[in-house]
Amino acid sequence: MQTQRWLMVALILAATACGGDDTRAATMNGAEPFWGDDPTAEEIERSRLENDWEQVVQLAPVPPGETPPNPETWEGITAAAVNDSPSFLPLYGDVAGPSVFRVQILLDRALFSPGMIDGRWGRNTAKAVYWLQQREGLPATGRVDSVTFARLGDLAGSPQQLVRQHTLTAEDVEGPFVEIPSDIYEQEKLDCLCYESLTEKLSELFHVSPELLAKLNPGVELNSLRAGQAIHVPNVRSPEARAPGQVAQLIVSDRGRYLHAVDAQGRVLYHFPSTLGSSYDPSPTGEYEVTKITEDPWWHYQPSILEHVDSSEPEANIPPGPNNAVGRIWMALSKPHYGIHGTKSPETIGYATSAGCVRLTNWDALFLGRRIAEGVPVRFRDTRGEAAGGTAAGGETQAGAE
Numbered sequence: 001m002q003t004q005r006w007l008m009v010a011l012i013l014a015a016t017a018c019g020g021d022d023t024r025a026a027t028m029n030g031a032e033p034f035w036g037d038d039p040t041a042e043e044i045e046r047s048r049l050e051n052d053w054e055q056v057v058q059l060a061p062v063p064p065g066e067t068p069p070n071p072e073t074w075e076g077i078t079a080a081a082v083n084d085s086p087s088f089l090p091l092y093g094d095v096a097g098p099s100v101f102r103v104q105i106l107l108d109r110a111l112f113s114p115g116m117i118d119g120r121w122g123r124n125t126a127k128a129v130y131w132l133q134q135r136e137g138l139p140a141t142g143r144v145d146s147v148t149f150a151r152l153g154d155l156a157g158s159p160q161q162l163v164r165q166h167t168l169t170a171e172d173v174e175g176p177f178v179e180i181p182s183d184i185y186e187q188e189k190l191d192c193l194c195y196e197s198l199t200e201k202l203s204e205l206f207h208v209s210p211e212l213l214a215k216l217n218p219g220v221e222l223n224s225l226r227a228g229q230a231i232h233v234p235n236v237r238s239p240e241a242r243a244p245g246q247v248a249q250l251i252v253s254d255r256g257r258y259l260h261a262v263d264a265q266g267r268v269l270y271h272f273p274s275t276l277g278s279s280y281d282p283s284p285t286g287e288y289e290v291t292k293i294t295e296d297p298w299w300h301y302q303p304s305i306l307e308h309v310d311s312s313e314p315e316a317n318i319p320p321g322p323n324n325a326v327g328r329i330w331m332a333l334s335k336p337h338y339g340i341h342g343t344k345s346p347e348t349i350g351y352a353t354s355a356g357c358v359r360l361t362n363w364d365a366l367f368l369g370r371r372i373a374e375g376v377p378v379r380f381r382d383t384r385g386e387a388a389g390g391t392a393a394g395g396e397t398q399a400g401a402e
Contacts, residue, residue, distance in 0.1 A: 047351035048122035049094055056256040056382050057130065059142060062093060072097025077119050077215055079163040079232040092143035096120040101212070101234070102162055103144055107132070108207055108236045109156035111243050112271040113364050116346045117234055118209040124273040124350040127258055135268045163216060164235045170227040172205065173198060180323055184301055184316055193321030193344075198223045204322060206233040207363055209347065239367070243269040247372050250290070250340075252276065252358055255382040257350050259340070259358060261368060272368065273350035275343070275359040288334040288378045293369050296320035297330040297341075328362040329369045333378055340378075341365060 051061045070088050074096040081098040088099045101119040108114060112128040129152075130142035136151055144152070178194045181187060195201040199222040203210045214222060216232040225231065245263040247270075252259050254276045261270040299318040303309045322328055327342020342362035343349060349361050360368065 044347060044351045048120065048124075050123060053123055053127055053256050053258075054142070056253065057140075059130065059140070062143075067093030067095070070095045070097070070099070072099055074119050074215075077101055077212065079216055082163045083161050087149060089149060090143050090145045091149075092121060092126065092141075094121065100125065103129070103149070103152070105162045105234045105236060106152045106156040108234075109159070109241075110152055111155075111237065111241065111269070113273060113361075115273040115349045115361055115364070116209055117207050117212065117236070118347075119212050119215075122351075123257075127256070127273060127350075128271055131258070131260070131268055131271045159235050162235050163232050165230045166206075166233045167230045168225055168227050172202070173225060173227050177201075184318070185314075187318055188301075188316040190319055192319045193323040195322055198225060200322075202231075202233075204346070204362055207236045207361070208234050237367075242371065245269055247376060250372070250376060250378040252378065252380050253382045254380065259360065259368070261372065270368065270371070272360050272364045275349050275351075276357075285380050286335075287380075288338075290331050290340070290372060290374055290376050290378060291334050292330075292332040293372070293374055294330045294332075295366070295369070296328060297324070297326055299324050299326060322362055327359075327365060329365045331365075331369055331372075340368070 054061050068090055070091070072088055072095065076097050078098075082102055082105075085098055087102060088097075091099055091103060096119055098119075100121045101117070104114045104117045104119070104125055107125065107128045108117065110132060112132045114128045115124040126142040129144055129148065130140050132138075132152065132155070133140040133142075133148055136155075138148055138151065175198075176192070176194055177197055178190060178192070180190070180193060180196060187193065195204075199210050199213065202222060202225075203213055206213065210222075213231075213233070214220075216234075220231060222231075245267065247261040248264040249262050250259060251262060252274065257274050257276055259272045259274045260268050262268055298320055301316040301318055303313040303315065304311045318324060322342070323344040325344065326339075327344060329342055331340040333339050338357055340358040340360065342365035343359045346361040346363075349359060349364075359365075
């Protein structure tokens with residue numbers, strides 16, 4: 001979503017207080033081995049329909065040619081089509097349109113996040129459906145049939161409208177909106193790595209891709225909106241929504257690319273698609289705990305500990321904001337250099353790899369961070385390759401019901 005990116009490979013270290021300045025108590029010593037170049041739209045599209053997560057849960061993939069016919073298209077998405085048209089079921093495979101959009105909104109409201117809502121079926125949506133079915137005792141197929149759809153509607157609170165009119169508040173449209181330079185030292189001079197546009201801010205506020213938000217509001221110049229004007233938005237979960245029960249543990253599946261918050265009985269309370277380690281930069285394996293939770297963290301850029309960066313370059317303190325490399329929140333883990341955090345590129349979540357840290361969309365990361373406490377255990381599973389600590393990474397661990 002950011003128009004300018006910088007290229008770097010870095011290492012996240014634990015959050016610490018910085019120089020006695022209370023405003024910088026969230027400063028990171030270092031940064032995540034951030035990906036480098038963001039993937040292209042074509043690369044994300046290829047990743048959207050990959051089925052490697054099905055192998056982790058031992059789910060038989062859909063045989064080629066078995067996707068049911070679906071006359072809907074992404075171009076057919078409108079507020080009226082989502083609210084008033086019947087759903088085409090079963091729903092799975094390479095499909096897009098009002099029915100997919102409808103299911104993604106319901107999943108978000110049911111606290112089984114599909115990540116960025118984009119109106120296109122993909123593995124983020126299929127995983128959320130699968131784990132919801134698993135928890136609810138339904139046949140776990142990752143496909144939406146009539147029984148799953150009915151249960152999903154109940155869990156989502158049976159809203160009358162899935163696309164609603166929202167009257168913008170002064171807070172909704174408040175800036176500042178900044179142009180973020182590609183140079184890291186120019187970024188240091190900014191007051192914040194804020195949103196670059198009102199479209200970007202509204203997209204994060206309503207968990208939806210900018211393209212789909214524009215599609216719901218034809219002829220509207222989103223960046224020029226003012227308080228008091230109304231737009232159509234997906235009726236996503238309330239920021240105050242909370243599942244019954246207390247989070248007792250976080251379970252992170254590397255190969256499955258998801259994070260679960262579970263209660264003491266292992267029941268999944270919240271599901272989030274995640275971007276995790278690659279085969280060459282794996283996530284850790286084993287059990288740790290969350291040691292610190294910090295919203296709007298500063299980011300300490302340290303060339304001396306970064307690969308592919310000249311160590312003689314000066315350090316920099318990068319201000320907080322949604323376009324900060326770690327997003328809106330940092331949840332430090334007891335394993336040095338690792339944490340759970342947000343991202344400046346929500347469209348990549350679930351469709352890319354990191355260098356070991358657990359990345360969520362900013363809205364999912366904030367939602368999670370406000371529902372856990374420091375000290376909550378974190379267990380990594382299905383990790384590829386060797387973990388940073390040198391122990392074997394249980395790559396063959398079966399991901400059954402938590």
